[in-house]
Amino acid sequence: MPRANRHFLPHHVWHITHRCHRQEFLLKFAKDRQRWRYWLYQARKRFGLCVLNYIVTSNHIHLLVRDHGEGEIAESMQLIAGRVAQEYNRRKGRKGAFWEDRYHATAADSEVYLARCMVYVDLNMVRAGVVSHPDDWTVCGYREIQHPPQCYAVIDRLALCNLLGIQHDAGLREQHAGWIETALANGEYAHETCWTQSLAVGGREFLEAVRATLGSRGRYRDIEEQHGMLALREPATAYKADFGVEPPL
Structure with missing residues (x-):
């Protein structure tokens, strides 16, 4: 799965997907999914990741984040x-890659497009036929937004x-549901x-701005309609991000 670009454009919202090596079900156990969330929480604490x-x-995994332009997304994904x-x-006595060596990032416009991306992420396991409602899947943002935890929250609700242009937290829960x-x-x-194979999704003005910011990398990227939305086409050449088994220093 290709990355959208090597350097995240600051102050944009990014939808990130990262698959297990060869699409193996390496996160099939709840404890491993919980450990992923634990390290997401640590990334927010250490690097200020806006989840x-x-x-x-x-x-x-699917991850929706906002970039502050301080390298926190790359550092967080490595961690x-x-x-x-x-x-x-270590636990399984296993060797070799756990993740695909590349993850994909798509820039998302705000408000209506962000809301649609939220729903797309939330309905992942419904789409897979595993659950009938996102509230039935434990390790997800939908559960956290609808049932705010007393501690170890990772989502930046403010x-x-x-x-999203929502005034308060109660309104967020109501509209989200x-x-x-x-x-x-x-x-x-x-x-x-469009959320997994595009550079950006949003209004034409937003996409033109993203393409202009990309400079030469965005010069030959077309704006196309996909699923009733406009998307900036993915580049032909992927940029690699190596995520082996060794932790970052």
């Missing part, structure tokens, strides 16, 4: 991927409200490749 949403499935892989391999119920009632949870 907006997430879900850990049995063979990949999480390295520590999860090391712990798993940042999420600001980006409403989006999910509407999508479930209408059967709107199909796979949308």
Whole structure:
């Protein structure tokens, strides 16, 4: 799975996906999914990672974050991927790669596009036929938003409200739940490749700005309609990010 770019553009929201090596079900046990979330929490503490949403499935993860332009996303992904892989391999006496060596990042426009990306992430396990409602999957942002934990929260609820144009936390929970119920009632949870195979998703002005910021890397990227939304096409050449079993220093 290719990365959208080597350097994250500051102050954008990014939808990140990272798959287990060869799409193996290395996260099939709840304790391993919980360890991924633990290291996400540590990334927020250590690097100031602004987390907006997430879900850990049995063979990949989705992470929605906002970039402050201080390298915190790359540092966080190295920490999480390295520590999860090391712990798993040590416990299982396993050698070799845990993750695909590349992860993918798609920039998401704010408000309506961000809300749609939130729902896409939340409905991942419903889409897979594992659960009938996202509240039934324990390690996910939907559960955290709807049932705020007393400690070890990872989602920046204030940042999420600001980006969505919502005034307060109660409104966030209400609107978030409403989006999910509407999508479930209408059967709107199909796979949308624009969130996993594009540079950016959003309004035309937003996409033009992203393309301009990318400079030569964005020169030949077309804006196309995908799933009723506009998306900036993925580059042909992928940039690698090596996440082996060794933890970062």
